[in-house]
Amino acid sequence: MILTVTLNAALDATWSVDSLRPRTSHRVDTAQERAGGKGINVARVLVALGRDPVATGLVGGATGRRIRDGLRNARIRNAFLEVIGESRRTLAVVSRDDGDATVFNGRGPFVTAPEWHLFRQHFAALAAGARVVVLSGSTPPGLPADAYAQLIRTASAAGAHTVLDTSGPALLQALAARPDVIKPNTEEITAATGCEDLPRAAAALRALGARTVVASAGADGLHAVTPEGTWRAAPPEQLSGNPTGAGDACVAAIAAGLEAGSAWPDILRTAVALSAAAVPCPVAGEVDAAVYHRLLTRVSVEKVPAAPADAGPE
Incomplete structure (x- = not known):
């Protein structure tokens, strides 16, 4: 089972x-x-792939109830814990003339220490039945700086693979817990390391604790530094549309590949094709199945020399 976490x-x-x-x-x-929320979008893509994930996290208030109702309507199994505060709203404005999206993100509810303690217990019980745990997105106010690190240690102790997709201090704090995979994009990895060279920045984050770094370069594809080697994977063509959900589709492909025990070149090929298939869709969490199957066999994956890890966080 794949467990997705949207705090x-x-x-x-x-x-x-x-x-x-x-x-x-x-x-x-x-x-x-x-x-929505990144972990929920990952769960949607996993359902499209024929998987049966469980989505968990924190929700609250009338907005939280609408989130849960939406998951039930989408037939996504959910095990969210309710908090007192009101869940957030986001707004993405997509421009049809160039396909760009402008996103406005709410902060989310303040989570108290007792609520966080209850969620950690709740999460431990769920992680015990998971093969892969995906932790995605921002953290709401009130959580400790090492919230993701705490969850990663719990999931790892339960024997689950962990995939982390977050940014900023939350990403850097989590590296000490040694997540199995992290998936920063170009902007996030540069902010975390102070290095604009993608291969060197990826190697730096792996040296800081991540076992595998899959760095997204947008339309140029993925650069992956893994224990088995370093690969570059690129799409055969560029698609226009809404790129908002491409990263979540990439994470879904990684999680599905880890659950299946696939080799990294196969995981990366699927991740690039699925990411590209998300771009023509109007909202995050959807993929165009026809585009995915058309691109899958045409994605190029090549092994490349490893870069030195001589960059560090600012």
Whole structure:
């Protein structure tokens, strides 16, 4: 079983406009709203792949109830713990003329120390039945700086693989717990290491504790530093659309591959194709199955020399 963790779940709204221009009004052509947060988006993609994940995390208030209702409607098994505060909302405005998305993220509810203690117990029970645990996204106010590190240690002790997709201090704090995989994008890995060279930055984060680093370079594909070697994987073509959910699709592919015991070149090939298949979709958590199958056999995966880990966090 794959367990996805969304500590800062959200009710996501996506608006589509002709083009996004500052300091003017816009007419919204289409608007969608549904349960979101990176871990929930990962769970949606896993369901599309034929998996049966369990989604957990923290929700609260009327917004939290709508998030849970949305998961039930999507037939995603969920085991969220309720907190007193109100879950957050997000807004993504997608511009059709260039496919870019502008995202506004709420902070989320303040989580008290007793609530966090209860969630850790709740999580330990769920992790005991998981082969892979995915921890994604931001953390809500009130959680300790090492919240992800605590969960990673619990999951690892239960024998589960851990996949972490977060950024900033939460990412750096978690490295000491030795997550099996981290998946930063170019901006996140540069901020974490102070190094703009992707291979060197990835090697630096692995030296700090991550067992495998899968770094996303957007339309240019993935650079992966693993215990078995270093690979570069690239899509055969670039697609236009909404790139918001590409990273979550990548994480879903990694989790599914780890659960199946696949080799890293196969995992990366799937991750690139699935990420690309998310771009034509209007909202995160969806993939275009036809695009995925069309690209899968055409993704290039090549082994490359390892870069020295001579970069460090600022």
